[in-house]
Amino acid sequence: MARPLRRVVITGIGLVTPVGDTPAGFFENLITGRSGVRRLESGFADALETPLAATVDFDPAPYFTRMQLAGVDRASQFAVACAIKAMADAGLDTEGTERQRFGVSIGTGMGGANALESAYTTLLKEGQSRLPPLTLVASIHNAPAAQISLRLGLRGPSYTYSVACASAAIAIGEAMRSIRHGYADMMLAGGTDALLTYGVFKTWEAMHTLATPTEDGPATACRPFSADRSGLVLGEGSAMFLLETLESARARGARIYGELSGFGSASDASNMVKPDADGQYAAMRGALDDAGLQPEDIGYINAHGTATRVGDVTETKAIKRVFGDSAIRLPVSSTKALHGHLMGATGAIEMAAAVLALKYRTAPPTCHLHAPDPECDLDYVAEGPRPLPMLAHVMSNSFAFGGSNAVLIASRVN
Known part of the structure; x- marks a missing residue:
């Protein structure tokens, strides 16, 4: 059993x-x-x-x-x-x-x-x-x-x-x-x-x-x-x-930052260095399914957002595919603008950013974004930190060379 x-x-x-x-x-x-x-x-x-x-x-x-x-x-x-x-x-x-x-x-x-x-x-x-x-x-x-x-x-x-x-x-x-x-x-x-x-x-x-x-x-x-x-x-x-x-x-009466509610992983199986929106979509969709959530339940995404020419556009396309018409209203930011790309550690650093966004109900901004790329047309919180008083679920994306994609979701515990 x-x-x-x-x-x-x-x-x-x-x-x-x-x-x-x-x-x-x-x-x-x-x-x-x-x-x-x-x-x-x-x-x-x-x-x-x-x-x-x-x-x-x-x-x-x-x-x-x-x-x-x-x-x-x-x-x-x-x-x-x-x-x-x-x-x-x-x-x-x-x-x-x-x-x-x-x-x-x-x-x-x-x-x-x-x-x-x-x-x-x-x-x-x-x-x-x-x-x-x-x-x-x-x-x-x-x-x-x-x-x-x-x-x-x-x-x-x-x-x-x-x-x-x-x-x-x-x-x-x-x-x-x-x-x-x-x-x-x-x-x-x-x-x-x-x-x-x-x-x-x-x-x-x-x-x-x-x-x-x-x-x-x-x-x-x-x-x-x-x-x-x-x-x-x-x-x-x-x-x-x-x-x-x-x-x-x-x-034990511990302080709880949030529940680790969803995890999804998928492979592009297409190229060692060029990301693929299909694999990223599959990982995000897998994390949502694992958490038992719908796309509209997510209130903030900490993007992989490396600031490479191809990577940012591909991730934007993948997010649009997962979240559909609501993608344009979903706060998305990349904190790599401030802490850089920590390679094998980056998924943990950015999950910390997402979990703390959940705790403080505030989306951190994408800094230095003064001239948006027309192909990157989501809400990247460019104006500065944004209060999100109803924030209940956050997502963190990590997409790797070799086409390995991993996505985590954290949720507020009531």
């Missing part, structure tokens, strides 16, 4: 982002338009065509001893910090939880990219023949999830998803399913990436998809849905959610 599905809620959020490291501070910066995009301050910046990035000013000292830091890549450092923050935000202590039923689900685009870059530099540039002994465990993709499990003593399922820009959204959705179907009672779920290395920048330059500075300076370089958009800005950071059953959250 099948067990009844359990409702899954978000009770904790942990953040390390270019625009804030607390939920309230992060959302305040989104609605006031504080950009985290700046000129990259790095030894290789002058060798880049467009040295722009959304960077994080992160000090690992509150979370790691010097000994603990050995063999821990920057991406894993972010992840552990966010996990600890999410636990604190949820009012949880692992001493009082069933750790055998408490798991981790993390999305990352490239894992320990800094550890790999350092290894290649040591071997190929400096001509050395030996590497630090923990290089391998620092660079493997499951290192962030493993480091969280080790630090918090979590013995439940440990998952790592590496699906380019859809990584974190898939990690969150699959964590929801683990709890919903009874394979775990609590999960720390999210994403992390720290890809601001010379090698990564050069690969993106080769694709001609990076934004160029505007006359206003670096902060406004990323302009989703704008006629003068020139591409994306790379960012770094992490976001983690504490997920648990609605029953357990209510039993």
Whole structure:
């Protein structure tokens, strides 16, 4: 006999982002338009065509001893910090939880990219023949999830998803399913990436998809849905959610940000780099079906909105197909204008923006959108933050190279 599905809620959020490291501070910066995009301050910046990035000013000292830091890549450092923050935000202590039923689900685009870059530099540039002994465990993709499990003593399922820009959204959705179907009672779920290395920048330059500075300076370089958009800005950071059953959250009197009510994923199966509206439509439609909602129930979408020429138009078409005549009245915004594109972590950062929009009943704007592209003709909240007093359901889109699409829905819990 099948067990009844359990409702899954978000009770904790942990953040390390270019625009804030607390939920309230992060959302305040989104609605006031504080950009985290700046000129990259790095030894290789002058060798880049467009040295722009959304960077994080992160000090690992509150979370790691010097000994603990050995063999821990920057991406894993972010992840552990966010996990600890999410636990604190949820009012949880692992001493009082069933750790055998408490798991981790993390999305990352490239894992320990800094550890790999350092290894290649040591071997190929400096001509050395030996590497630090923990290089391998620092660079493997499951290192962030493993480091969280080790630090918090979590013995439940440990998952790592590496699906380019859809990584974190898939990690969150699959964590929801683990709890919903009874394979775990609590999960720390999210994403992390720290890809601001010379090698990564050069690969993106080769694709001609990076934004160029505007006359206003670096902060406004990323302009989703704008006629003068020139591409994306790379960012770094992490976001983690504490997920648990609605029953357990209510039993312990936890503050609930919202219910993780829907998850949909689908593949374009058409092109490695060119997005396809059919796949995006299928993922959005799948999330709605999973949540038991109709398109008109959604009150805000946090778009993937990368500010690339093709991507923004394709997403606009997909949203129109899903929402029909009501699409033109649906608030849609891309917060990448401020925090950049965090690759494997971007789905978690943007889900945090959507969940906080639900909490504060306010849609964050699409910043720097002064000259709309005629092919991008939805309501992108260009005028600034918009109060949405009746907001009950929000959607977050994550669409990746390789044609992997993932969509999450969060709903208000009454």
